[in-house]
Amino acid sequence: MLRKIDKHSGVPAYLQIINQIKAEILLGNLKAGQQLPTVRELETIFDVNINTILKALERLKAEGLIASEQGIGYFVVKELSIDAEVVAAIKQLVSKLKSKQFDLYTTLVLVEEVWKNERI
Template sequence: MLLNISHVDGVPIYFQIAREIKHSIAVGSLRPGEQLPSVREIAAQITVNPNTVAKAYRELEAEGIVETRRGTGTFVSEQRVAISREERAQMVGKLIDRALDEANHLRMDKSELKRLFLERIRAFKRESEENREAGK
């Protein structure tokens, strides 16, 4: 688990931690059932207060992404909440729209946008496969 945290860009640190962990799960470097590093461990690694890390874990737990067992540790949840196809499309669609707005704002044309999209998907897949092969 390598976390990429910026202390100066305005995005709350606890939020960045949560986002990085979600990404690790999405990409398969953290698997369902697997134990997360302890709060203190991460706090030491990225030199923030343990409370800040704990807050990130609390958020992830509230979203059902991890489960914490007092005295034992924090684990990636086995089950993911079921969600309807429509809701799913709506949530992802909102994020896509945000990218489209930005692309348009920056005068990126349609073909460049499509190329970028396919490239990012490929990068995502590559990352996932590396994790799978590494058995990690």
């Protein structure tokens, strides 16, 4: 599920990488104990320099989400399971917005703004 980052979004590459990996863990696509692709494979997958990969992995390690073993690889440590109902609700909203021709950027901006402006 991991894919090329968007180099023109303005969001730092290492952050986009962190976000992708975190999301995969949240969605249950990466489970505890599972090994990540090697750093040199990640270099190809995300299409960034190895140092950028390392910066992202370092942060995820500091958060305790993953761990590394020299000579072996990186592994998911902590599982972050979320409610299936929540995933369903998000899918439903995404579906509605896509059918109304919204683009992802606009959607994210709106969600953020509603989040910060509404007191619920």
